[in-house]
Amino acid sequence: MELSLANIFLKIVSIVGLISALTLVTVYHLLPRAKISRIMIWYKRQKRGVAVNYVEHEGYRFCYFCRGEPGLQPSALILHGLAFNKDIWLNTIKFLPKDLHLVCLDMPGHGETTCLLRDSYAAVDQAKKIHQFVECIGLNQKPFHLVGTSMGGMIAGVYAAQYPSEVSGLSLLCPLGLRYPDDNNNAFKRLREQSIKSHDVFKLGLYHPSTKNMQLLKGYVADWRQQNAFLVKCFLDLSNPKSEYSLHDNMSNISAPTQVLWGKDDQVADSSGAEILAHAIPNSQVHMLERCGHIIAFERPRKSAKLLLEFYNSVCDKAENKKLA
Structure with a gap:
């Protein structure tokens, strides 16, 4: 029985x-693929314990999510790359402490942040917009840790150079905006050439562009076709002669301790850019990630989170020891 x-x-x-x-x-x-992506992202937000917020400055709306509360340790402001939004960081923050105050911003024109085609999206102008956001939420009441990848890394570097007193530490993940000895390594040139050859430029950003990985990645840019005019405008503004090398032109003015992470197999921004930054920024360190392309936050979230946290803690420890000395 x-x-x-x-x-x-x-x-x-x-x-x-x-x-x-x-x-x-x-x-x-x-279900439409976009709806599946939104469900997946909603679920990840719940799992990560993040709260989506909005703040306005003179009619301009910024969207961001945060986790944790400001405390004795520096907060972290995290910036994404071109065509993505704040949710690309959901996999990475899974491996960061929940008591660390994180702010992930939808960059100007991206995600749910206001998109105005009449605005300039050159690196310096985006840095000014982000400074408005920082002031709106009071993030600069004390120095914070600034993290940026790709376009976000380019703008984070410009921000750190222009507002040095606000940045306690800087982490740049395969940033754009550098001048290479070989012009064929220019990231904007590579992206421009790839967009002519193929409609699938995202494939260029992955070390292993399998069908599964491409589908998952596109979940973070589900509405990109609806924003095509903006993305073209943003790309042209970033890559115009006055903006194209903005990080290179500002890197010698970066005084914050700086970490550079780069995928060894990056096909968008040549990994030799890591050494260019290391030579220009005195207080810097470089980490090269094996089996990793340009979109580090997607391909190597655990490893990049580990390196980011180690650097963040080392900067905090040095600042504390300086106070005690």
């Missing part, structure tokens, strides 16, 4: 499991 009950129970579990699997497959194929 006990054996029969056990068999019945196992059959029920198997049937329930099969129905669940069929339901998931059906939902995946019937």
